[in-house]
Amino acid sequence: MRIDWNQYDPDGHFDELIAAPGQPRPAARGLTQYLRALSDADVATRKAAAELAIVEMGISFTVYSEGQNIDRAWPFDIVPRVIAAREWATIELGLRQRLTALNHFIDDIYGDQKIIKNKVFPAEVLAQSRNFRPQCVGVRPAYGVWAHICGSDLVRDSDGTVFVLEDNLRVPSGVSYMLENRVVMKRVFPELFESQDILPVDAYPTQLFDTLAAISPRPLDYPQVVVLTPGIYNSAYFEHAFLAQRMGAELVEGSDLTVGDDDCVYMRTIQGLERVDVIYRRVDDLFLDPEVFNPNSQLGVPGLMRAWHKGTVALANAPGAGVADDKVVYAYVPDMIRYYLGEDPLIQNVPTFLCHEPRSLEYVLANLDTLVVKPANESGGYGLLIGPHASRKQRSEFASLLKADPRNYIAQPTLDLSTVPTLCGGRLEPRHVDLRPFILQADQTHVTAGGLTRVALRKGSLVVNSSQGGGSKDTWIVAEAET
Amino acid sequence: MLSRVAERVYWMARYLERAENTARLLSVYANLLLDLPKGYTVGWHTLIGITGIEEPFREHYEQADEHSVVRFLLTDMHNSSSVLSTLAGARENVRTTRDLFPAEAWEAVNELHLFAREHAVSGVNRNQRHEYLTQIILGCQQLTGLLVGTLSHDDAYDFVRLGRSLERADMTTRILDVGVATLQEQDDTASALLSTLWINVLRSLSAYQMYRRHVRASVNGRDVAAFLLRDGQFPRAVRYCVDEIEAALRRLPRGEAAQRSIARISRLLTETDPKAIEREAMHDFIDDLQLELGHAHTAIAETWFPVPVAQPA
Numbered sequence: 001m002r003i004d005w006n007q008y009d010p011d012g013h014f015d016e017l018i019a020a021p022g023q024p025r026p027a028a029r030g031l032t033q034y035l036r037a038l039s040d041a042d043v044a045t046r047k048a049a050a051e052l053a054i055v056e057m058g059i060s061f062t063v064y065s066e067g068q069n070i071d072r073a074w075p076f077d078i079v080p081r082v083i084a085a086r087e088w089a090t091i092e093l094g095l096r097q098r099l100t101a102l103n104h105f106i107d108d109i110y111g112d113q114k115i116i117k118n119k120v121f122p123a124e125v126l127a128q129s130r131n132f133r134p135q136c137v138g139v140r141p142a143y144g145v146w147a148h149i150c151g152s153d154l155v156r157d158s159d160g161t162v163f164v165l166e167d168n169l170r171v172p173s174g175v176s177y178m179l180e181n182r183v184v185m186k187r188v189f190p191e192l193f194e195s196q197d198i199l200p201v202d203a204y205p206t207q208l209f210d211t212l213a214a215i216s217p218r219p220l221d222y223p224q225v226v227v228l229t230p231g232i233y234n235s236a237y238f239e240h241a242f243l244a245q246r247m248g249a250e251l252v253e254g255s256d257l258t259v260g261d262d263d264c265v266y267m268r269t270i271q272g273l274e275r276v277d278v279i280y281r282r283v284d285d286l287f288l289d290p291e292v293f294n295p296n297s298q299l300g301v302p303g304l305m306r307a308w309h310k311g312t313v314a315l316a317n318a319p320g321a322g323v324a325d326d327k328v329v330y331a332y333v334p335d336m337i338r339y340y341l342g343e344d345p346l347i348q349n350v351p352t353f354l355c356h357e358p359r360s361l362e363y364v365l366a367n368l369d370t371l372v373v374k375p376a377n378e379s380g381g382y383g384l385l386i387g388p389h390a391s392r393k394q395r396s397e398f399a400s401l402l403k404a405d406p407r408n409y410i411a412q413p414t415l416d417l418s419t420v421p422t423l424c425g426g427r428l429e430p431r432h433v434d435l436r437p438f439i440l441q442a443d444q445t446h447v448t449a450g451g452l453t454r455v456a457l458r459k460g461s462l463v464v465n466s467s468q469g470g471g472s473k474d475t476w477i478v479a480e481a482e483t
Numbered sequence: 484m485l486s487r488v489a490e491r492v493y494w495m496a497r498y499l500e501r502a503e504n505t506a507r508l509l510s511v512y513a514n515l516l517l518d519l520p521k522g523y524t525v526g527w528h529t530l531i532g533i534t535g536i537e538e539p540f541r542e543h544y545e546q547a548d549e550h551s552v553v554r555f556l557l558t559d560m561h562n563s564s565s566v567l568s569t570l571a572g573a574r575e576n577v578r579t580t581r582d583l584f585p586a587e588a589w590e591a592v593n594e595l596h597l598f599a600r601e602h603a604v605s606g607v608n609r610n611q612r613h614e615y616l617t618q619i620i621l622g623c624q625q626l627t628g629l630l631v632g633t634l635s636h637d638d639a640y641d642f643v644r645l646g647r648s649l650e651r652a653d654m655t656t657r658i659l660d661v662g663v664a665t666l667q668e669q670d671d672t673a674s675a676l677l678s679t680l681w682i683n684v685l686r687s688l689s690a691y692q693m694y695r696r697h698v699r700a701s702v703n704g705r706d707v708a709a710f711l712l713r714d715g716q717f718p719r720a721v722r723y724c725v726d727e728i729e730a731a732l733r734r735l736p737r738g739e740a741a742q743r744s745i746a747r748i749s750r751l752l753t754e755t756d757p758k759a760i761e762r763e764a765m766h767d768f769i770d771d772l773q774l775e776l777g778h779a780h781t782a783i784a785e786t787w788f789p790v791p792v793a794q795p796a
Contacts, residue, residue, distance in 0.1 A: 058586065232579050241582050255789060256487050268486040270638060270787045271736050400685065 003035050010430045014160045014418040016081050027084035027478045030196050050078050050188045059180045075471035081420045081453045085479040092447045094346030099150050099439045102324045102341040106146040110136050120339045134318030142215045146314040152436045158420035163350045169325040171282045175438045178243040178452040185474040193348045197479040199449035205246035207446040214442040216277040217470040225249045230283050230299045244370035259303030265313040278314045285319045327376045327410045355406040364411040368395045371411040432456045434464050450475035484638045490788040495576035496646030498569040503623035504654035505566050506616045511687035518679045527552040529664045533657050558603040570596045584632040595622035641731040652724035653776045656769045663765045681707045688719045710756040741782040750774045
């Protein structure tokens with residue numbers, strides 16, 4: 001039995017590939033025709049080839065469970081998600097606009113705080129921010145950019161509208177999987193890449209290096225750029241090693257670095273101490289420098305903040321950038337775009353209830369069964385309540401949490417995420433997806449062509465995090481054929 | 484190259500070489516047992532003394548009988564130099580520098596470690612020991628060959644060379660010491676045994692044929708010692724290892740301190756003719772060599788490896 005698109009029913013969801021049974025969207029036409037021509041055996045062979053490639057290439061991720069670290073093969077579905085190039089062009093502009101405004105905001109918050117003085121952003125929200133770092137006040141990073149690497153999560157609801165779900169400005173993960181997914185797809189379906197006009201994604205490591213090199217305090221042709229990892233037990237270690245390798249940068253741990261009497265950062269090499277210009281740090285703020293933050297941190301470098309303040313080393317993302325990586329602050333991003341840029345936001349926020357506002361809190365408490373409630377500062381899908389799927393007991397526990405610390409929570413309507421046909425038990429079924437594009441900013445701004453599509457592999461599930469049973473797909477930005 | 488990475492690469496090579504040589508050491512003894520006429524005994528405790536691990540051994544075992552010694556040297560994780568411990572160490576060092584090594588090296592070290600662990604019991608049992616030890620030795624050789632053939636011969640490879648050659652030189656002196664020590668335990672009437680003993684020492688280092696081809700003498704203690712210490716062409720001879728270390732040190736930056744240390748060993752080897760040393764003094768000469776090899780390691784660590792970070796109280 002071959003793939004029959006008349007049998008594929010998105011069941012009322014917005015499907016990225018199929019508008020209605022038997023009707024592929026224009027950008028997906030080439031792909032769906034091709035898949036229809038494959039026999040069942042072909043599909044199974046390609047799927048097996050993809051899985052083998054993943055094992056052979058050693059694409060893995062780490063799951064924290066019961067204190068054990070397990071390297072698991074990356075879960076991948078061979079049916080790509082397709083986005084029309086024309087639509088992507090608008091999304092890309094919207095992402096540039098958003099990160100520009102966010103960087104203005106961070107720079108303002110650690111500077112004059114005009115946005116607060118002009119009453120566009122409430123002082124109370126900042127006062128209670130967990131990711132505001134007083135140690136960063138008065139610092140002026142190059143180009144006024146604090147968040148150099150941003151991963152923004154996009155979702156599409158049932159009528160096809162694209163929303164930003166959240167912005168990850170601290171240590172956003174996933175870009176290595178976006179790149180590896182494409183390599184796997186090219187191996188498994190080479191003929192598709194000949195017939196389709198798919199935008200390439202592999203410029204990212206070069207663009208990342210250029211972005212990092214652009215903020216080097218020393219004007220060198222080839223500044224010393226390093227990737228700072230917490231080490232092999234970190235869940236994103238695969239990505240840290242991957243990016244360092246692709247950029248030709250050293251992958252360092254805190255103990256490899258030292259700050260000299262001259263307040264410059266050096267790495268310990270067999271040649272002796274070598275000056276470091278730019279650190280792409282994948283270590284949380286609070287572990288970066290035991291002299292300033294957590295004094296027990298073994299992951300950081302004593303004196304690093306001193307060096308950064310003196311401007312002898314650049315840090316990406318800059319410490320303190322996480323102040324904008326807060327789901328309460330997120331609610332104000334459209335206002336920031338209007339305030340700093342004088343433009344209307346090109347991509348909307350998901351409607352958000354801020355629980356610190358008494359009337360919103362009242363509404364949220366009364367409607368817990370229809371809302372998703374999220375803590376302001378968690379990531380990876382931890383600590384949230386999906387109202388419609390929660391038990392009465394879970395809802396009442398969350399109600400107490402909300403009342404105890406309303407500033408720490410936001411609530412959003414449960415979105416009916418869009419779906420993509422996904423190979424499940426030998427046939428294609430709709431599964432919910434989101435999308436994480438990556439935006440780089442320094443002297444220039446780059447946006448990945450597409451991003452990492454994460455897919456909820458369980459039927460009906462909205463949870464796409466790989467740590468919670470999600471998988472991923474290749475993402476194609478396709479120029480539609482003129483018809 | 485980062486100091487931390489250099490240290491891991493160096494220890495990977497040392498651990499791998501130590502695993503191989505510990506297996507070789509055990510095989511000398513196992514074979515010797517088979518070859519000895521009735522009435523002669525070998526003391527298993529000698530092996531513990533020679534590998535310099537008396538203290539941890541006594542903590543865990545009451546008697547130095549065959550079973551305890553073999554278990555301690557092969558599979559005991561309390562012994563950081565046991566074959567299983569060192570293979571685990573080699574594996575961990577490749578795992579944490581995976582971006583540097585060829586992918587096959589990771590697979591090979593992983594498989595070897597798995598084999599050693601899963602078949603540990605057969606290594607301890609006398610009737611399957613030979614097969615187990617042979618597999619371990621072959622696995623180590625395969626991995627060493629893989630690195631020779633597929634890892635760029637750059638700084639990283641020089642650290643592999645340093646670790647491997649230093650460990651190998653040290654272990655060759657220890658295996659030679661087994662011969663010397665066993666000799667000292669026998670009375671003078673045991674001369675019939677001597678040839679058997681030295682043939683086993685040579686075989687354990689896969690050196691028998693090379694000895695035959697290059698020394699062309701009967702197998703006797705003085706010639707075997709001279710060959711294993713001073714031959715410049717046999718890869719497991721101390722002289723050969725020292726030359727390898729010297730060459731690697733010359734290529735690496737800031738190698739002066741370690742070069743001085745190695746020059747002392749080189750002098751020791753040139754100036755002392757093993758054939759002229761009295762049997763009783765041989766053990767002390769070997770001790771001196773081992774001490775100098777230890778100094779060379781210290782010089783290497785102080786020059787290139789990261790200073791251990793003091794843990795906050």
